[in-house]
Amino acid sequence: MEFDERLHALAVKVSSQAAAVETEEATKNAFVMPFISSILGYDVFNPAEVIPEFTADVGIKRGEKVDYAIVHDGDIQILIECKASLGSLKIEHASQLFRYFAATNARIAALTNGVVWQFYTDLDAPNRMDAKPFLVLDLRDVDETVLPELQKLSKANFDLGSIISAAEELKYVGALKRAIAAEFRTPSDEWVKFFTTRVYEGSYTQRVRQQFTALVPKATSQFLSERVNERLKAALTAGDQHPPQTPPVTSIEAAEDDLSQDPEIVTTMEELQGFRIVKAIACAVVDSRRVTQRDAKSYFAVLLDDNNRQPIARLHFNGKQKYLGLLDEEKNETRHPIEALDEIYAHAGSIRSAAARYA
Structure with a gap:
């Protein structure tokens, strides 16, 4: 894979088992070692690559251990400290x-509860x-934009210089995105006032604040949904600009095509x-x-060449x-229950096999 x-497959496992x-x-055992093995690509059973319970006495501190030290090209490059998955991560956990x-050559440190991974350096x-x-x-909500940088930490693509050079921008862009997301979920008084004063000409009273505290998140939610809708429609339209040549449509296929005109059919965002x-x-x-x-x-239905006889997958939502x-191959359908859309990635092999079968 x-x-x-591999990352999305692990994300599905984490989402279903974390509780x-x-x-x-x-x-x-359940999350951290699989991440080190399948995502970062290190052999967790080879002490020349992964050292569990790593000890390096620091000053008057003796016998303290960090959960894992990852070795690359003979040097310790990544330190990992783990906490239970049910607990939230705090900077106090990283003492x-x-x-x-400071006591090793490592330039990368990771604090994780198996669900959330926080990577640090020395900027x-x-x-x-x-x-x-x-x-x-x-891993419950994978940000696709960080995957190229995460891949640079893997054994096959380890590039410390590139990681460090990109770390400052990543640090602040990531922090800004999380701050914006927090405001969208639960707007602060400053956020509400910022937008209210741009659309409301009266005094910013307690009553007005309460009114707009409900309106601002509603407006931002609708705005985001509309933008996502626009992007999806644009992408789908772009994909249809060069329609492939397809075999003649039989009467059965024509009848099924007519279903797309049925006013009772509603295509959802999901x-x-x-x-x-x-x-x-x-x-x-x-x-x-x-x-x-x-x-x-x-x-x-997801089809190849817009041909109903070449189904790649069906979404029963x-x-x-x-x-x-x-x-x-005999067009016999097996339905796999899913809770979240990311779980589709766990069936990537079957989807590709279906597409390749017709191609």
């Missing part, structure tokens, strides 16, 4: 990382770990987002312009339980 596929992993040791960072002062991470990865994921997976083996979609009453439908 490709890097992003059941209660201890630090269980977190290491040992601060001390060990503010040489050989002294920063108080704020330069990269944050939340279906469009699911389509984009399937299309992104399938384009590894076929031209992305050949991957098309048709909506019907009972399911949303009309009920409370969502299903991803995958078809074998």
Whole structure:
């Protein structure tokens, strides 16, 4: 599997199992070691690559240990401190990382509970770990923009110079994105006042503040939804600009095409987002312009060459339980229950096999 596929597969596992992993040791076994192995690419059972319970006495501190030290080209490059997955991460949890960072050659430190990974370096002062991470990865909500930088930490692509040079921008861009996201979720008084004074000409009274505290998040939510809708529509339109040549449509196919004109058929945002994921997976083996979609009453079909006889996958999103439908060579469909759209990535191999079968 490709890097992003392995990451999304682990993200699905973390999302489904995090609530059941209660201890630090269980977190290491269930989430941290698989991350080191499958994402970073190091052999967790080879002490020349991964040193568990790493000890480096610092000053008067003796016998303290950091959970993992990762070795690359004979030098310790990454230190990892783990906490239980049910707990939130705080900078206080990183006290040992601060001390060990100065005592080793490592330029990268990671604090994790298996779900969230916070990566640190020494931008503010040489050989002294920063108080704020330069990269944050939340496996419950993967930010695709950080994946290229995360990949530079992997064994096959380790590039410390590039990581450090990009770390300052990553640090502040990431912090700004998290601050903006927090304002969208729960707007502060300053955020509400900032927008209110631009649309309301009266005095900013207590009553006005209360009124706009409800209106501002509603407006931002609608704005974001509209922008996502526009981007999806633009992407889908662009994909249809060069329609492929398809075989003549039979009467059965024509009848099914007519379903797309049924006013009872409503294409949802989730279906469009699911389509984009399937299309992104399938384009590894076929031209992305050949991957098309048709909506019907009972399911949303992803097709090759807009041909109903060449189904890549079906999205059954009309009920409370969502299903991803995958078809074998005989067109027999197997429905796989999914809770979140990211779980589609776990079936990337079957999706690509279906697309390649027709191609």
